[in-house]
Amino acid sequence: MRTGHKMKNAALAALLLGIVAAGASQAFAQSASEPQAALIEKGRMVATGADCMACHTVPKTGKPFAGGYGIVSPLGTIFSTNITPSKTAGIGNYSEADFSRAVRLGIRKDGAHLYPAMPYSAYAEMTDDDIHALYTYFMNGVEPVDTAPKQETALPFPFNVRLSMAGWNLLYAHKQPYVEDTTKSAEINRGAYIAGALGHCSSCHTPRGLLMGEDGSAFLSGGFVGPWYAPNITSDPVSGIGGWSEDELVQYFRTGHADGKNQAAGGMAEAIQNSLQYLPESDLRSLAKYLKTVPAIRDQADDQPAHAFGTAHSDEANIRGVYGPNEHNSLRNGEELYSGYCASCHQPDGAGSENQAYPSLFHNTATGAGEPANLVAAILNGVERTTGEHEVLMPSFGPGSYVTPLSDKQIADISNYVLKRFGNPKAQVTMEDVAVARGGGSVPLLAKMQPYILPAMAAAALVVVLAGCILAFVLRRRSKASVAIG
Known part of the structure; x- marks a missing residue:
């Protein structure tokens, strides 16, 4: 009986230990x-x-x-x-x-x-x-x-030689893990980290040189990304974002729109839609504070901020009734084209919709900038972004438009009318500008050189071979001559 009692006690103890062990294991798994x-x-x-x-x-x-x-x-x-x-x-x-x-x-x-x-x-x-x-x-x-x-990816020669990137890296890829600047606040350091390490703002907003590397002397001063222009976001109050308040910058990062300033399109709309809108308020404020500290760079052609240009103006009274209601080809100049294709959303006077989903065309950096590329790109490619529950959509008027594709001349005419009436009257758009944007943007010199690189390398190799043959011939002749003299 004692033996049986001991066995029962042992079994009970083992069971209890098992339960405790299982509980401990579960607790450990939970904590892990x-x-x-x-x-x-x-x-x-x-x-x-x-x-x-x-x-x-x-x-x-x-x-x-x-x-x-x-x-x-x-x-x-x-x-x-x-x-x-x-x-x-x-x-x-x-x-x-x-x-x-x-x-x-x-x-x-x-x-x-x-x-x-x-x-x-x-x-x-x-x-x-x-x-x-x-x-x-x-x-x-x-x-x-x-x-x-x-x-x-299948780039043309010599860009398909990936090993060549090792040389490019030596020239342009030499950053190290971020180390906080102890002379700056925690917010500024966080903003610098978001803008540099994570947001890679300079990849778009810094101009690039011959070999497509960033120009460090023009950090965040603006650069082309295909047909779009990533604007100057240094602290300069005229060419950059120095005239934006911190709240306006945060609003822009969160929604892609800041009243009286700008609206996001192209790659920036993607960045806001996929990334910035989901960051915590503290990060967006840190980013805004940091950008306000970036050394100012001013374009000497700028005499006032892009968002300061323009007033409401309507030419509807001048064009109504000029043509019959069924007359073909009745949109023949910029003001008529604007009335036919743009005024229903942006309003005849350019003030935009009440909620600014269709933004005002005056006090707008896209129309007030000295470089009107974003105005042209928006007409060609449209604007699409979703933030929160709000979707913004402007149809494209380029190839494949589900509205009406416009010609290069029509887009140039609309652009110049908008610039004259609502934006920077000094800026001009030509048909050639539209054609370049339609083709994806200006082609850098390195890309223009591509068809000639292989022939140039072949010619250089041929020159080296010929030079070697000539040198070998000369050395052989000298050797024979020295033997004959000897």
Whole structure:
């Protein structure tokens, strides 16, 4: 009986120990999963701040981070890759070191170099903590997609030689993980980190040189991105955002619109739609505070801020009744074209809709800027962005328009009318300007040189071979002559 009693006690003790152990194990798992969940969430916010979604997801139809989005560059279209944790089509086999090397140095796991359409030269400033959180998110918080993008990058020679990026990196990719400036406030440091390491603002807002590297002496002073112009966002009160209040900047980051200032379109609309609108208020304020400290750079052609131009004006009284109601080709100049295609949304006097979903055309940087590229690009490509529950849509009047495609002359005429009546009257748009924008923007010298690079290399090689043959011939003759003399 005693033995049986002891066995029962032992069994009961084992059961209790098992229950305690199971409880402890569950408690440990819970405590381990909570930090993991927090780390994944932090990584998700880092990915949001870095705007990874914009380039690695095909808009509307693609799965998150599955790649295949075509990034049009002056050197050719670069297709983004699958960065889901798929082990067959994505980055599932990347270690954290591999991941960090790709994100911060632009070198894939297989050793091949990435093109700087992936802004690794800016991501190089990301901290180790953020890289760790980002890696954790992509490996544990993103659904794997086991399908590779249908299209791969195939740039023309010599741009398809990825090893050449090693030389480019030596010239332009030399940043290190961000170190706080102890002379600046925590907010300014945070803003600098968001603008530099995560938001890579300079990738668009800094002009580029011959080899497509950023011009450090003109930091954030504005630059072309295809047909769009990323404006000066230094602290200059005339050419930059010095005349914007902090609240106006925050409103713009959150909604893509700031009354009496500007509205986001093109790549900036994508950045706000996919990234900035989801950042916490503190981050947006830090970004605004930082931009207000960026050294001012002024375009000497600017004599007043772009948002200060223009007043309400209507020419409807002058054109009503000039043509019969059924007369063909009755929109023959800028004011008539504006009345027919623009006034229904932007109002005959250019004041825009009451809620400014269709913005005022005066006190608007798109019409008041000395460079009218964004006005032309907006007409050609339209404007589309969604922030919160609000969708803004301006139809395009370029190829494939579901409204009415307009010719280069018609777009130039509308643009010049808008500039004269509502914007900067010194700015002018030509048919050639529209044609360039329609073709994707001006072509940089490096791209213009591309057809001649291979022939030039062949010619140079031929010159080297001929020079070698001549040198060998001369040396042989000298050798024979010395032998004969001897």
